[in-house]
Amino acid sequence: xxxxxxxxxxxxxxxxxxxxxxxxxxxxxxxxxxxxxxxxxxxxxxxxxxxxxxxxxxxxxxxxxxxxxxxxxxxxxxxxxxxxxxxxxxxxxxxxxxxxxxxxxxxxxxxxxxxxxxxxxxxxxxxxxxxxxxxxxxxxxxxxxxxxxxxxxxxxxxxxxxxxxxxxxxxxxxxxxxxxxxxxxxxxxxxxxxxxxxxxxxxxxxxxxxxxxxxxxxxxxxxxxxxxxxxxxxxxxxxxxxxxxxxxxxxxxxxxxxxxxxxxxxxxxxxxxxxxxxxxxxxxxxxxxxxxxxxxxxxxxxxxxxx
Numbered sequence: 337x338x339x340x341x342x343x344x345x346x347x348x349x350x351x352x353x354x355x356x357x358x359x360x361x362x363x364x365x366x367x368x369x370x371x372x373x374x375x376x377x378x379x380x381x382x383x384x385x386x387x388x389x390x391x392x393x394x395x396x397x398x399x400x401x402x403x404x405x406x407x408x409x410x411x412x413x414x415x416x417x418x419x420x421x422x423x424x425x426x427x428x429x430x431x432x433x434x435x436x437x438x439x440x441x442x443x444x445x446x447x448x449x450x451x452x453x454x455x456x457x458x459x460x461x462x463x464x465x466x467x468x469x470x471x472x473x474x475x476x477x478x479x480x481x482x483x484x485x486x487x488x489x490x491x492x493x494x495x496x497x498x499x500x501x502x503x504x505x506x507x508x509x510x511x512x513x514x515x516x517x518x519x520x521x522x523x524x525x526x527x528x529x530x531x532x533x534x535x536x537x538x539x540x541x542x543x544x545x546x547x548x549x550x551x552x553x554x555x556x557x558x559x560x561x562x563x564x565x566x567x568x569x570x571x572x573x574x575x576x577x578x579x580x581x582x583x584x585x586x587x588x589x590x591x592x593x594x595x596x597x598x599x600x601x602x603x604x605x606x607x608x609x610x611x612x613x614x615x616x617x618x619x620x621x622x623x624x625x626x627x628x629x630x631x632x633x634x635x636x637x638x639x640x641x642x643x
Contacts, residue, residue, distance in 0.1 A: 337430040337593060337600065344409050344426060344455070345418040351379025351455045354429055358383055361433040362440030371454075371482055376473030378408070378456035380482035383432040385439050387611050390448030391487065397447035397611045401488025402603055403564050404428025404452070405479075405495040407470030407585065408459020415461075417588035421470035423496045423577045426591070427599045428453035434604060447611020452483040461586045464499065469559075470585035476551035476560060480567035490571050490610060490617045492603050495561035497576035498583035498590070502542060502558065508598045509539035511574035513618045514548050514565040517633030518626065525615040526573060526606060533602040541576045545636065553639050559585075566637040571617035575599055 343349060343357055351368040358366055358381075365384035370377055389395030409422030418426075432451040438444070460471040472479065484491070503509050510530055513520040522540050530538040547558050550566045561574040577599055583590050609615035 337426065337596060340429050340433065341418065341426055341591065341593070344422060347410065347412055347457050349455060349457050351381050354455055355381055358429065358432050358436060361436040363432055363436035364439065369482060371474050371478055373472070373474030373478060375460050375471065376456065376458065378454045378473050380454045381429070381452065382485070383436070383451040385432070385435040385445070385449045385451070387445045387447040387449070389446045390611070392448050397613070398489040399448040399450060399487050400607050400610045401485060401491040402428055402431055402449065402451045402607070403483045403491055403493045405493050405560050405563065406454065407472040408456040410457035410459065411461050411470060411586040412458040415586055415588050418591060419470060419585060420498060420583050420587045420590035421496050421585035423591055423596050424494045425453045425455060427494045427577070427596050427603070430596070430600045431603050434600065435607070445608055445611045447607070449607050450485050450488055452485065454479060454482070469499070476563050480564060484564050484567040488568065488570055491564050491568065492573055492575050492606060493561055493564045494575040494577070494599055494603065495559060496585060497541060497559055497561055498579040499585055500558055501582065503539060503576065503578045504580050505539050505578050506580050506592070507534060507536065507539070507578060507595055508602060509541040509576045509578050511541045511543050511562065511576070513571045513573050514543070514562055515571040515618055515623065516569045517548065517636035518623070519543050519545070519548065520618050520623070523573060523615070523617050525609060526617070529605045529609060529615065530602060533605055534598050539578070541574060541578070549636050550639055573617060575603065
């Protein structure tokens with residue numbers, strides 16, 4: 337984690353440089369794609385760590401996706417240094433590196449894990465209340481296209497979530513499960529893993545219907561933590577890196593490595609349990625009953641109608 341932060345805190349860092357680091361740590365399957373946007377460009381990284389009984393080997397263990405969500409790791413030239421928003425990328429890359437190291441040593445998970453994130457050291461910023469937002473050189477839809485893989489059967493979305501008055505806690509928090517426009521109950525096995533890895537009572541980040549609609553619809557969003565859910569029918573749980581005070585996403589000097597470490601260890605333990613069938617993100621039978629009584633909410637994943 338420390339090595340990766342030093343690597344990322346560089347105005348010239350690229351996705352290729354991060355991928356080269358992951359390759360040295362034993363990640364066997366890597367891809368880097370540069371995506372051009374209206375406000376610049378970003379390198380998207382995809383790292384795949386195969387499991388012993390995963391889909392890639394013809395097995396039945398489900399595939400977990402881990403997305404490091406952010407606008408940019410840097411806001412140059414407006415701000416010099418690694419931004420608070422970059423914690424999502426730092427977490428995801430550290431998870432990939434550790435899983436690659438474990439894979440090389442023979443500590444292999446049952447299910448495949450796909451880790452995706454983006455690297456942009458010079459992302460723009462934009463006004464937002466109560467603190468400024470990190471903007472992104474690419475749109476949320478472009479990020480989803482690059483980060484949300486159809487092979488992901490469940491997703492952890494890691495995002496810095498400090499610019500609010502909703503959770504006044506330093507560390508990490510999880511969201512309830514979101515699936516195809518429905519906000520479902522908070523996953524109990526995930527809460528147990530959160531307690532196990534942090535040594536504290538679990539903290540849950542509340543969601544509104546607004547938060548699970550797509551960016552760009554002129555509706556307020558807490559942040560982008562649940563944006564991957566608009567691009568998939570798979571269940572998504574947000575992992576928020578939080579603070580007691582309000583900290584802007586474009587703030588520098590605001591990364592607490594111990595908090596990133598909590599997110600990393602938590603995600604790895606969820607990956608172990610999910611692939612082994614011990615941590616389903618939702619109850620399929622109950623979800624079917626919900627749909628039978630109240631219908632689908634898939635339209636919340638669209639831009640909706642203008643009336």
